[in-house]
Amino acid sequence: MNARLPLDFDLRYLELPDDMYERVLPIPHGSHHLVHANPGAFERLGLDPALADDPAFVALCAGHQLPRGAKPIATVYAGHQFGGWVPQLGDGRALLLGELRDPHGERWEVQLKGAGPTPFSRMGDGRAVLRSTIREYLCSEAMAGLGIPSTQALAIIGSDGPVYRETLETGAILVRLAPTHIRFGHFEYYAHSGRHERLAQLADFVIEHHLPELAERPKPERYLGLYEHAVDCTARLLAAWQAVGFAHGVMNTDNMSILGLTIDYGPFGFLDGYYPGFICNHSDAAGRYAFKRQPQIGWWNLACLEAALSPLAPREAMRPLLDSYGDRFESCYFDLLRAKLGLRETRAEDPELIIAFLDLLAAYRNDYTQTWRLLANFRRDADNTALLDHFVDRERCAAWAVRYAERLRAEGSDDAERAARMNRVNPKYVLRNWLAQRAIERAQAGDYAEIDRLLHILRTPCDEHPEAADCDAPPPDWARDIEVSCSS
Template sequence: MAPLEQLVFDNTYARLPPGFAARVAPAPFPDAHVVSVNPAALRLLGLDADAATRPEFAQVFGGARLLPGMEPLAMVYAGHQFGGYVPRLGDGRALLLGEVRAPDGAKWDLHLKGGGPTPFSRGGDGRAVLRSTLREYLAGEALHALGIPSTRALCVLGSRTPVYREDVETGAMLVRLAPSHVRFGTFEFFHHTGQPGHVATLADHVLTHHFPHLLEPGPEGRHARFFAEVVERTARLVAGWQAVGFAHGVMNTDNMSILGLTLDYGPYGFLDDFDPGFICNHSDPQGRYAFNQQPRIALWNLACLGEALLTLITEDEARAALGAFQPSFAAHFLARMREKLGLTEARDGDRALVEDLFAVMARSHVDYTRFFRALNRFDSQPDARNAPLRDHFLPPEDFDAWAARYRARLASEGSEDAVRSARMDRVNPKYVLRNWVAQQTIARAQEGDFAEVDRVLALVSAPFDEHPGSEAYAAAPPSWGRHLVVSCSS
């Protein structure tokens, strides 16, 4: 494991032509201190646990001390926000400090959020607050542990410096990791500003460093195959969101990763009571980004990306790729739901079995995560009443009717309860980052109690384990924590 000074940088994005980013020096907090460090992210970079205890850790990752090889820059991009095109956005409070080549050969962007103003700040202060940094820090690890592609987070750094939002809040910084932070909106910026050469340069940069397998000759051009794979990755990503009950909350095209990662955690939320139209974003009263709208919006966003690539691919190639989204999403989603139901074989009636379950769950406002975890203990005997499961439903006969079909479906493939239960324990989490848990963690951190951050990080990083003594974190929301919504403010 290397000390910080031995991190190796290979800044491929910084070598792109002028116009892709602005060189910016960080504006660090004068009193930055460590709030939490993610041990898994340290390992990704080849750092040992002691690295976080060194005085220079907060200085380096807070932007006060640049390591040899760091080249801070703010990336330019545009994007469709709530359906309207905004021609110039960019990293308004984030800086790409550099790209680390880890000992295993992987490349990781070091992306500092809250490092001060940039040319893209649009009058903002370039700062982040403890509330939003903790939400992103915990959520990235939560989704990663659930098997859903996501940016990761290395650390949260705190400060006593006040930051002004709706109220005066505690300033903070987040260092997140991803193989790339290129977005749909990065391509849109160059397309809509009439720079087709830069669209091609960006596409080939992404292909070279993240899709090298597509550079081999094939029946279609590399750019058509590139767009088709982005469609496929996005379909798989959103299928994962839907299967675990995750609402992103602000699916603007500038928040969509070209690699198919969950990017830019803002007003997200995991389902508590199952509500297909769940809106987690206070700034989205019309429900454009409601939970059940996410697949449709993902396809709409992909169409915006396809338009931005029309100097590299034909309209027919774009339509063909987009046409594959819905079948791919449906297949990935149904595969995940079969796993959640403990099914090992694909049958024609499986989609109806899932949809009918969702219908009765919605009528009874059943807690999504708790129900599927309880379903792991379903008794498939013909006379079994499964009282703990029936108690989730009003009236319980709604469950009985569905359970009879489920029992027959299990029997048709010779399912054994004990074997199935163990298998389902590995796909139906006990712990997700519920909004009430996140809010409680934030409140304690704002009072100076950072131990809760590490406690919750450990739970969501191993969500399928029992964690004896932590059952309260898997409970239904308390009265104050029901139906929490979050705004875009950060």
């Protein structure tokens, strides 16, 4: 191990009984090279970004060497996948290398995704491909730029080792960060296998290390607090997804973070034209995870978590918390959309005004991101020609604009001040699938500059980036038929 790398790992998960995980070592696959390192993530960890240029860093991430203190493991969990129960899943292509402390003393789990098979690979090869790794790398940073809780990415390590998916592809490893990667499915595994002692140990572990304010509560109140936190952060996460037009694509319970993080990016998609029935996952033929269904699926997954925690806390006490999910979601969602409309006050008629605008977008599939951004140019006492020209039915848009102008006048809104606020919350840039695809195709040809450019733009998506005039447009003709599936 190169002594210049200040990477000293430990891992609190090892405090849990050793039958709750499997020891596993990364298995290098071909020769490796750095594709991209995320300077923001290095800064977050208090590391010099120049470390990414050290061959020892690449060797560490590729599994050729282990850093000091690393004792890699794969964890076991279960889950409901597309509504069907699977009693055992687990980290099939990810291993938990250990934890690093940032300058503030916060701990970050470091996962290697694609570093080889684990005992939970279920006949899989445990590998990741460059295509999907780039998508997750860029989107996790895009979500952070939008202020949405997410796992983060430290680096992409490329490999010349072949990986077979629908076709032969180039392999890669994603170095992924999160406070914890524990999911609803971890709790489901121990509950449904009847290992209730382990279930309590896992719950206590999460509380001790991530929700310490609950630790002093007696049982079962501490577990009710854990569940309420999951309900609240999931409601807020889903509201944020809906507000920015993000579709996850695989909202299985094993892809739901107990801390309300966006996790396991695969066939995701940001809306282009506003279509509530948008299905981003080509594998989701029934549309279970269509954009408009995401809030409902959040509730369904929380109901599964309630069942999993029922050996620790009475369901009659958890049910009111689950029932509160809808109100929590709606409150957060309409607050976010009020901000997108530039409204400072909360009024009873606001949801009707918001829904009318969304209906207007849906009627003609207007571009979701562009239209919200354009709305900042609205003036209370002008004809707003630019907005009207954006819609096929100018008369219907004009009728809504009259209502919006009245609402702005009612709270004494100043046009210039409101426009500035709106442009701070309505992004100009999101990671549209065609942008990701262009970066992927260039990277597959050995050119990683587009990854760097997109990462820079997506870190501050509400700012103007004159150098990125080509990145805020709907998909070009060549990209209209891009399909992403569970292998993405």
